[in-house]
Amino acid sequence: MRIGIDLGGTKIEALALDRAGREVFRKRVATPRGDYAATLSAVQQLVQQAGEGTVGIGIPGALSRATGLVKNANSTWLIGKPLKQDLEKALQREVRIENDANCFALSEATDGAGKGAAVVFGVILGTGVGGGIVAHGKVLAGVNAIAGEWGHNPLPAPTADDLPLPDCYCGRKGCIETYLSGPGLSRDHEQRTGERRSPAQIVSLGDQSLERYMERVARSLASVINVLDPDVIVLGGGMSNVARLYTEVPRLWVRHVFSDRVATRLAPPVHGDSSGVRGAAWLWE
Numbered sequence: 001m002r003i004g005i006d007l008g009g010t011k012i013e014a015l016a017l018d019r020a021g022r023e024v025f026r027k028r029v030a031t032p033r034g035d036y037a038a039t040l041s042a043v044q045q046l047v048q049q050a051g052e053g054t055v056g057i058g059i060p061g062a063l064s065r066a067t068g069l070v071k072n073a074n075s076t077w078l079i080g081k082p083l084k085q086d087l088e089k090a091l092q093r094e095v096r097i098e099n100d101a102n103c104f105a106l107s108e109a110t111d112g113a114g115k116g117a118a119v120v121f122g123v124i125l126g127t128g129v130g131g132g133i134v135a136h137g138k139v140l141a142g143v144n145a146i147a148g149e150w151g152h153n154p155l156p157a158p159t160a161d162d163l164p165l166p167d168c169y170c171g172r173k174g175c176i177e178t179y180l181s182g183p184g185l186s187r188d189h190e191q192r193t194g195e196r197r198s199p200a201q202i203v204s205l206g207d208q209s210l211e212r213y214m215e216r217v218a219r220s221l222a223s224v225i226n227v228l229d230p231d232v233i234v235l236g237g238g239m240s241n242v243a244r245l246y247t248e249v250p251r252l253w254v255r256h257v258f259s260d261r262v263a264t265r266l267a268p269p270v271h272g273d274s275s276g277v278r279g280a281a282w283l284w285e
């Protein structure tokens with residue numbers, strides 16, 4: 001059996017897949033925020049309930065290649081902790097840990113929207129913006145463990161409409177995340193109209209704020225296509241529910257892609273919110 005754990009900032013979800021990839025167990029609990037020892041123990045209990053099998057874990061961050069400790073996690077109480085060693089000791093077995101966006105991409109590449117594709121770029125457009133790359137069925141993690149992390153690249157080809165460049169929590173200005181996250185869309189709309197609206201409200205208004213958003217998604221993904229040239233880009237996170245993205249963005253990205261035609265598909269996720277935990281399970285082939 002393959003056990004997957006999605007260790008998120010608000011919930012920890014566990015799932016077990018049998019040999020055929022069928023779901024045979026699923027449970028979620030609230031994340032003990034700020035408490036590392038309680039987080040370890042919550043994961044341990046979920047794995048025990050799921051039963052015997054391999055364990056893959058998706059985290060909102062990565063294991064540093066230099067130290068083996070957790071880095072880049074917005075669940076800050078995990079940062080600097082030897083999560084892999086601690087969980088292996090608690091669970092008495094080897095565990096595999098990957099960034100949650102990488103798990104999302106792996107799930108969709110394995111039996112989702114990117115099934116059968118050679119190169120899949122999985123994108124999270126949620127409270128943050130992340131990404132993961134799966135090539136020929138395997139996660140491409142990278143020498144710095146940041147492959148696919150396009151959210152903290154600068155927004156490509158900024159126009160007067162994109163200024164002033166927003167400050168990002170990472171210390172840079174004008175990061176893609178500051179425009180394409182849900183909070184980024186709200187901020188942009190408020191800056192233009194003076195009205196505070198949720199991303200869902202802005203989407204249903206369908207006005208210029210959404211037009212600007214889609215055009216920025218197109219520019220940002222075009223620069224990914226120019227580097228990676230993926231067969232499929234799968235969107236995840238809250239903004240992936242916006243149906244117009246799938247027709248508008250491929251129309252808009254053409255002028256920014258260095259090719260006579262663009263065969264890359266833009267697809268919604270097949271497994272939706274479950275992709276993180278499914279991909280964690282698939283970390284063991």
Ligand SMILES: [Zn+2]
Nearest residue numbers: 152168170175
């Ligand atoms: Zn940033």
